[in-house]
Each structure stands twice: as C-alpha cells, then as structure tokens.
Amino acid sequence: MKTLFIEAKSQTNISKNLLDKLKLPKKIAVVSTIQQLHVLNEIKDYLGKKGIDVIIGGQVIGCNVINASKIKDDVDAILYIGSGEFHPIEVARKTGKEVFKLNPYTKVISKISDKEVKDYEKKIKGKLARFYSSKKIGIIVSLKPGQQLLWKAEKFIKDNEDKECFIFVTNDVRKEELENFNDIEYWVNTACSRIELPGVISIDDIESNK
Numbered sequence: 001m002k003t004l005f006i007e008a009k010s011q012t013n014i015s016k017n018l019l020d021k022l023k024l025p026k027k028i029a030v031v032s033t034i035q036q037l038h039v040l041n042e043i044k045d046y047l048g049k050k051g052i053d054v055i056i057g058g059q060v061i062g063c064n065v066i067n068a069s070k071i072k073d074d075v076d077a078i079l080y081i082g083s084g085e086f087h088p089i090e091v092a093r094k095t096g097k098e099v100f101k102l103n104p105y106t107k108v109i110s111k112i113s114d115k116e117v118k119d120y121e122k123k124i125k126g127k128l129a130r131f132y133s134s135k136k137i138g139i140i141v142s143l144k145p146g147q148q149l150l151w152k153a154e155k156f157i158k159d160n161e162d163k164e165c166f167i168f169v170t171n172d173v174r175k176e177e178l179e180n181f182n183d184i185e186y187w188v189n190t191a192c193s194r195i196e197l198p199g200v201i202s203i204d205d206i207e208s209n210k
Contacts, residue, residue, distance in 0.1 A: 003145045010035040012104040014043060014081070021109055022100060024052055025076035031057040031068050031091065032081035036104065039081065063193040063204050065091045072097055085116070086194050092117050127201040128209055134185035136164045138178070140200070142191035143171045149190040152203055156188065173197070 024047070030040050037059055044054040055075055058067040065087070068078055072095040079100045080088040092099040092112040099112040131137075137160070139153040150167075157165045166184070170177065175197050178187060189195055193202035 008035055009038050010104065014039050014102070014104055015107075016046060018102065018107055018109065019043065019046055022079070022102065024079065024100065025098075026051065027053045027055075027074070027076045028079050028100075029055045029057040029068065029071045029075045029077075030079045030081065031060045031065075033061070033087060034059050036081045039104075043079075043081070060087050060091060063202070065094050069094050088112050089116055089120050093121065124201075124205050124209070127205065130199075131186050131188070131201050131206065134163070136183060136185045137166070138181060138184035138187045139165055139167045139203075140173055140187060140189045140191060141167055141169045142173065143169060144191070147191040149203075152190045153188075156190075156203060156206075173200075 028047075030043055032040060040056050040058070044056055047054050055071050057071050057078065060068055060080075068091045072078075075097065077098040077100060078091055078095060079102065080091060081102050081104060082088075083103050083105055088099045088101050089112055091097075101108075101110050101112065103109075139156060141150050141153050142148060150169075153167050157167075168181075173189065173191060173195050178184070178197070178199070187197075187200040188203050188206065189197075189200050190203045193204045195202075
C-alpha cells in the first residue's frame with residue numbers, strides 16, 4: 001500500500017514570557033516531538049540571547065530517543081517541548097540528565113523527578129519478571145505503516161527458543177481482543193512502545209534490559 005506522509009505542525013506558539021520562566025543551566029539541549037520541531041531554532045535563538053548555550057537535539061519518539069542520547073555529554077540538561085510524560089521520562093532514563101518540560105498547550109513548566117523515573121523503571125522490571133516466567137507468548141505485529149515489524153517478531157522467536165511463541169497480526173491493539181486468547185500467558189508488543197496494556201510488554205523494553 002502506498003503511503004503519503006504529511007507534516008502536522010502545531011499552530012501553538014511558544015511565548016517569550018513562558019521561556020523566561022524557565023530556570024535552566026547555561027548549556028542545554030532542546031528536543032521535541034515532530035509537531036514542535038519547527039519552533040526549536042526560534043527557541044535556541046531566544047535563549048541564546050539570554051546567555052544560554054543551546055544545542056538542537058531534534059525529534060524524539062516514544063521508542064527512540066537517540067537524538068537526545070547523542071548529545072547528552074555536551075550539555076548539562078535537556079529541555080523537552082511537547083505534551084505528555086512518556087517522551088521526557090524516556091529521555092531522562094536514557095541520558096541520565098535533568099529534563100525540563102515545557103507544554104505549549106497547557107503552558108505548564110515542570111521537571112522530570114527521580115521518583116518518576118524510578119517508578120517507571122519499577123513498572124518495567126515487574127513486566128520483565130512476568131515475561132521471563134511465562135512460557136506461552138503472544139507476539140503482536142501491527143499492520144500500520146511505520147510499525148510493521150514482522151522481522152522483529154521473527155528474530156524474537158529465534159532468540160527465545162525456550163518459549164512457545166505465536167505471532168498475532170492486527171491493525172489496532174486492543175485489550176478486548178487480547179482477552180480472547182486466554183492460553184497466552186504474556187504478550188510482547190512490537191508496535192508502538194507507548195501502548196500501555198496489562199499483560200503486555202514492549203519488545204524494546206525487553207531488548208534494552210538484556
């Protein structure tokens with residue numbers, strides 16, 4: 001199926017008054033989701049006039065914050081522009097840096113706490129324990145463009161020969177659909193790692209904790 005990707009830019013402006021409220025160290029990186037990428041240069045220029053050295057890290061997504069990791073040793077902290085908690089928590093986990101959040105929609109400024117990171121990691125460890133103790137595994141493969149990772153599912157099966165694995169192909173991952181397969185002890189999700197469902201662990205979390 002042919003797919004046409006169209007940029008979806010947020011029309012929400014980042015006010016100078018909001019940026020003035022940030023209490024940032026002298027050297028930071030700024031990252032965002034794709035909807036906010038077009039404002040990063042403007043933010044860099046404005047903060048630069050205030051004496052802050054800014055490196056543009058670029059886009060981060062739920063399952064990949066490599067753009068933040070690549071520049072972590074060059075900065076004292078990271079500023080995330082966007083909504084939600086998942087992205088900035090993942091940035092904090094993978095970089096070990098202070099992460100400030102600026103939500104352009106709610107106009108709220110905050111910082112990721114150590115507790116938020118530890119609580120998230122504790123949840124992942126609980127899921128890993130359940131996965132390791134399970135023998136019958138369902139592997140979820142999405143049909144959506146950009147999430148079609150059948151090769152990951154096939155590699156997972158080869159790497160986990162001690163488990164009985166079954167591949168389930170779907171367009172939408174829903175709790176109700178998974179509940180139809182009561183004999184599956186635990187589920188591994190190869191699609192978007194932001195999908196949070198009971199009894200489901202992201203394959204990225206398994207791979208990053210080996």
